[in-house]
Amino acid sequence: MLDTSDSYVTEDGRTIGGVVMEMKNITLRFGGVVAIKDISFDIREGEIRAIIGPNGAGKSSMLNVISGFYNPQEGDVYYKGALRPPMKPYQVAQQGIARTFQNIALFEGMTVLDNIMTGRLNHMKAGLFAQAIWKGKAEAEEVANREVVEKIIDFLEIQSIRKTPVGRLPYGLKKRVELARALAAEPSILLLDEPMAGMNVEEKEDMSRFILDVNDEFGTTIALIEHDMGVVMDLSDRVVVMDYGKKIGDGTPDEVRSNQAVIDAYLGVSHD
């Protein structure tokens, strides 16, 4: 039922494929509070899709719906063309949707390397015994997993801290390690919850570069939340704008920028 055929090429030469995820008429309530009201949008393969909006607009709730942390009361989620039944977060992760958190969820007691290796857990298929004695399939698998992880470590320029326990790292680096762990899963969709929150200008620029490079190099589909308009407009291919749980705009950064409802939401509107 979904149109997954048409693809196009962006100005900078990346190919954007068909729809990989579609949210249809999603409504999410917490008791009497409506966090998300009848929102529909889609995510296409290979694109950077942003969800923006002022504080309390329901952006994080939306991300939590996609990643299975919340199940919406109404509406359907289509993933890779099929209706997705209500799922637990770990099942969604096993389906190939990786995420980061606004307030960082890392394994503080483990090293950076071990943290990123946990991202590969779903790619480990060898039997328990083979893994324990480190033979046969398990050995080959471990080597392959390490290769993927090392590539990501190189890519995100965190070689120098690979053996450091995560608990000792500064905030900006933790964010990067979390991104690395999500990437290690080789996800179909990468969800980033405010990847630049609390960062200084330099760190923000680094993170923006990494997001663009990840998308460019690995062709990863990225959906991200951000309330800093400037950053988002530069990064993303298409933008959903939310305000008070409703969708008030959807389109390319240029379209959204000239949308009157969006301007009102961000700049306020005088009622006279």
Added chain:
Amino acid sequence: MSDTFIFGMEVFLNGLMAGVLYALVALGFVLIYKASGIFNYAQGVMALFAAMTLVGIMEGRVPFSHLINAIFGTHIHHFGWHLPAVFGILFTVAVMAGFAWCVQKFIFRHLVGQEPIILFMATIGLAYFLEGFGDLMWGSDIKKLDVGLPQGINLLIDETTFGWFGYGFFIDNLDLVATVIAALLVISLIIFAQYTKQGRAMRAVADDHQAALSVGISLNFIWVMVWTLAGFVALVAGIMWGTKSGVQFSLSLIALKALPVLMLGGFTSIPGAIVGGLIIGVGEKMFEFLVGPLVGGATENWFAYVLALLFLVFRPQGLFGEKIIERV
């Protein structure tokens, strides 16, 4: 060499082997505490229940026979078979896995996110329930457990030491076997935690629940797995203690001996449980040997707890526990 020194060596060795058994019980606590933050008061009763189940299955006792007989007026007690120890152990492991699943399904799944004290209270309830349930299922008589482990004095050690010192050490074969089995168990647990997918997932869950979910780990699965492992460790401890002094209620009290071990070793460390167990085992035997006669003996009853108290004052996280840092 003086007699006291030689005799002291024998006491030391016996202390080491007693310590291994303490460590085994403490290990069960550490596994569950690490993965779910639950201090499982029922660990000792689990050892008792596992040992009872093993005896019951091996001797072909009918579960709940008293209850059945009371209700239906029948007189059934035995199925009339005797199973070899291997089958008995396999069946018992299956029972403990079922127990783990039930505990997760009916108790702790509903208590996710509750305060640690509530989780602890739940395990106290679980301990009393399991104690009564075990008695109802298999009867409360003192049962003899024999899985074919060697018992009695080890003659080789006795003769060798007699040749060296003119005095033969009394080392029980059962203690030797227990030491070897405990060592194997610990090594396999460490390999499991470090190198297997499930072990890594277990460590991940122990560290951060939300992060674990986001990399595709089912918390429920890990918790059932950890309770099963703890049940298995309880079975091993139950076999050792049960063989030594019969399967009876007092077996569940070994959990109390594990508390000082945990305070020494730290609640979150597997090596800590081992070292803590050895220190307590050796410490209490040596203290009794050296200081006991001066104060009228019976120091074994309180030595471990006093040592634990000292640790609580000077090093509350234990020898291997994570340092407690309060950030302000």
